[in-house]
Amino acid sequence: AIQLTQSPSSLSASVGDRVTITCRASQGISSALAWYQQKPGKAPKLLIYDASILESGVPSRFSGSGSGTNFTLTISSLQPEDFATFYCQQFFSYHLTFGGGTQVEIK
Amino acid sequence: QVQLQQWGAGLLKPSETLSLTCAVFGGTFNDYYWSLIRQSPGKGLEWIGDINEGGSTNYNPSLKSRVTISVDTSKNQFSLKLHSVTAADTAVYYCARSFRPGSSGYYNNWGQGSLVTVSS
Numbered sequence: 001a002i003q004l005t006q007s008p009s010s011l012s013a014s015v016g017d018r019v020t021i022t023c024r025a026s027q028g029i030s031s032a033l034a035w036y037q038q039k040p041g042k043a044p045k046l047l048i049y050d051a052s053i054l055e056s057g058v059p060s061r062f063s064g065s066g067s068g069t070n071f072t073l074t075i076s077s078l079q080p081e082d083f084a085t086f087y088c089q090q091f092f093s094y095h096l097t098f099g100g101g102t103q104v105e106i107k
Numbered sequence: 108q109v110q111l112q113q114w115g116a117g118l119l120k121p122s123e124t125l126s127l128t129c130a131v132f133g134g135t136f137n138d139y140y141w142s143l144i145r146q147s148p149g150k151g152l153e154w155i156g157d158i159n160e161g162g163s164t165n166y167n168p169s170l171k172s173r174v175t176i177s178v179d180t181s182k183n184q185f186s187l188k189l190h191s192v193t194a195a196d197t198a199v200y201y202c203a204r205s206f207r208p209g210s211s212g213y214y215n216n217w218g219q220g221s222l223v224t225v226s227s
Contacts, residue, residue, distance in 0.1 A: 001168075034213045043201055043217035044152070055215060087152060091212030094165055098152035 002026050004088050004099035012107040019075040021086055021102045028068045029092035035064055035073045036087045038101075044087060048073065078104070109134035111202045111218035115187075119225045125189040129202030129218055136160055136183040139204050140211035143176060143187045146220075147198035155200075157211050158185055165211070192225045199223075 003026040013019050023033065031051035036044035046055045048064035051071055061076045075082055083106055088099040115127035129141065142157035156166035158176045166174050175188040189196060202218035205211045 032212065043203075043220055044214075046206065046213060046215040049206060049213045089152070089213070094211075095168055096154040096212065098154070100151050 001095045002029060002090055002093050002097055004090055004097055006086075006088060006099035006102050008102060009100065010103040010105065012105045013078050014107045015078055015080055017078045017107075019078050019082075019104060021073045021104075023066075023071040023073070023088035023099050025069045025071075025090060025092075029090045031067045032090055032092040033064075033066070033071050034089045034091070035062075036089065037082075037084045038087065039084045047086075075104075109204060109216045111204065111216060113200075113202045113218040113221050115200070115221055115223065117222055117224060119192050119223065120227055121193050121225060122191055123225075125187070125192050125196065125200075125223055125225075127187040127200050127202075127221060127223075129185050129187075131183040131185075131204070135208075136180060138208035141178065141185045142203045142205065142211065142214060144201045144203055144214070145198040146201070147195075149195075150198075153198075155187065155189075157205070194225050197223065197225045 005024045033051045035048040038044040047058050052064045063074045085101045085103045087101050110132045113129045137160045140157045143155040146152050156176050158164045158178050173190045178185045199220045201220050203214035204216040206213035206215045
């Protein structure tokens with residue numbers, strides 16, 4: 001199975017900060033990567049797919065980049081509603097896998 | 108707007124079979140892949156498998172020997188059976204719909220989640 005390693009596993013940031021989360025795949029996955037946001041007690045929400053395409057309705061402060069094995073999710077200006085856990089997920093291999101998550105907390 | 112509603116037993120004993128049913132309301136049932144994903148504190152998010160309206164399935168190799176996913180297109184429902192459960196199967200189980208018709212991979216519609224606890 002393709003392993004996805006996210007870093008950091010958690011971070012503390014303030015409203016207005018620029019936040020970057022990375023996801024590294026154990027082998028090349030082209031651009032077959034999505035990012036999700038999950039809040040406590042809720043299902044994950046799709047933010048970005050195909051590595052860099054913003055899902056409809058998702059604020060433009062979220063962006064994704066990368067291909068092959070290295071990917072990033074960037075929040076350009078962190079808002080109070082953005083505090084959550086973020087996951088990457090690959091679909092290059094049909095054994096879909098998720099990263100371990102990055103928890104974004106309020107500083 | 109597609110809505111997924113799910114239900115199943117919440118407490119199981121080791122060796123029992125987990126059964127979960129997902130009902131789809133709104134939108135089209137055909138042309139999409141319908142998936143089961145679980146989340147546990149120890150293993151994070153784990154894809155279990157998926158099915159389309161024709162009954163074609165794909166399973167996580169690590170669970171394949173114990174998993175059956177089936178579909179009932181007359182009711183717009185799909186179901187999970189996980190046999191011989193252990194404490195390691197304790198998790199929140201989610202139903203989800205693929206983002207693109209005709210292709211699995213990403214999920215933009217999810218059920219509310221069902222907590223399943225395995226304990227003697």
